[in-house]
Amino acid sequence: MEGLAEARRRLARAERVAVLTGAGISKPSGIPTFRDAEGLWRNFNPLEYATPEAYAKDPEKVWAWYAWRIQKVRQAQPNPAHLALVELERRVLERGGRFLLVTQNVDGLHALAGSQNLVELHGNILRARCEACGKRFPLPEAFTPPPVCPGCGRRARPDVVWFGELLPEGAWEKAEKAFAQADFALVVGTSAEVEPAASLGRIAFASGAYLVEVNPEPTPLTPLAHLSLRMGAVEGMAALL
Template sequence: MNVFVLTGAGISAESGLGTFRDPGGLWRRFDPMRLATPEAFAREPEEVHAFYNLRRHGVRQAEPNAAHAALVRLESGLAARGGRLFLCTQNVDDLHERAGARAVTHMHGELMRARCTACGESRPWAEELGLGTACPACGRRGGMRPDVVWFGEMPFHLEAIAEALDAADLFVAIGTSGAVYPAAGFVARARGAGIPTREVNLAPSDTAGLFDDARYGPATRAVPEAVDEILREAGAGP
């Protein structure tokens, strides 16, 4: 059984990382057009760096929760039966990896990586970034940025994502708002291909009507329950 799982900010909320569009979410408190675009970085790099340094600090302080751990169990359980989990996340945190996930596709990039706008070098980066940060590869200062996808930029790995989605036996969206494209369109693509679809979320998403079934509740409860169900369906669990 091949399962495609898409995760969004809701899976990390109980780890203390803010969601984006919910009441009190990051984009209710910060203007994304001032902080999350290439134009913003060109215009106000120090302010953009301050925002992402704050977020990077938050990720370092956060710990994976039971929902992240459940997906690790799903990954190993499917593999033991000759199946595969394709874990695609909209999140820029590293909690899936720290929980033990072996393969994670970050379509919106990774906050704990930095990329040089001059030479394109990308590498792991847990410390602060600023105008004085030199690229380890080319030595240029002022061009290092978070290796994340900003508004107006193309998400990463779209070809691999499309191939994995088309090959899936089940599509599951976890903790997503259903408001951000192209990820919000994955459920329609899956339905068009005849792939069963399932939503696991705190509350119905913007695309809830497109899912075949749903499980609602806090991620630390709903995701482990959903994983148990999938493993039973795959013959890989109790």
């Protein structure tokens, strides 16, 4: 495939690489996606589980759902696609380049795999945030939801970004800058529908980056991509590297 060969050549010499990942990269690790035919939103209404209003109305219901998801995340391990991005980061930094991995995922698998230059755009499900003092803290292996803040003893919420909420302070600015300055942008396993993350590929393309998409299905980003690999994340990353 000529397009793949060109993508490999460009990636091998890229000095500024920016990567965006979505739920599709964690699917091979056993973590459900959100929007595909078997995704979470097929059986759960996001308005009932992933908004500030839902939490205010019924925090116990929301926490029970997150406790179930946390259990799944704790059972998961990074897959070859996560490890491939660790290797890509190593190669780019070894040749003196810049690398940033931006993920919409809250499962922590990129960090567990060993990614260093990482922005968790939507937070981390394995942390909680105090509703009173704002303290963030890792959730213990076993806890009774809702957890309480170790600092002030007040109730804590999941440290994730819900629909209608702002991203963590500084996260978007760092991500936007990396994609605007990238000469190679890679978007893996995301539907490219959730803003503002969905804009990152367009920002990179508009700034002149070579844009590669890895996703089994076409997305709104497909018309802009220099190469779209219709593969899962594991197969796509293996093909690129």
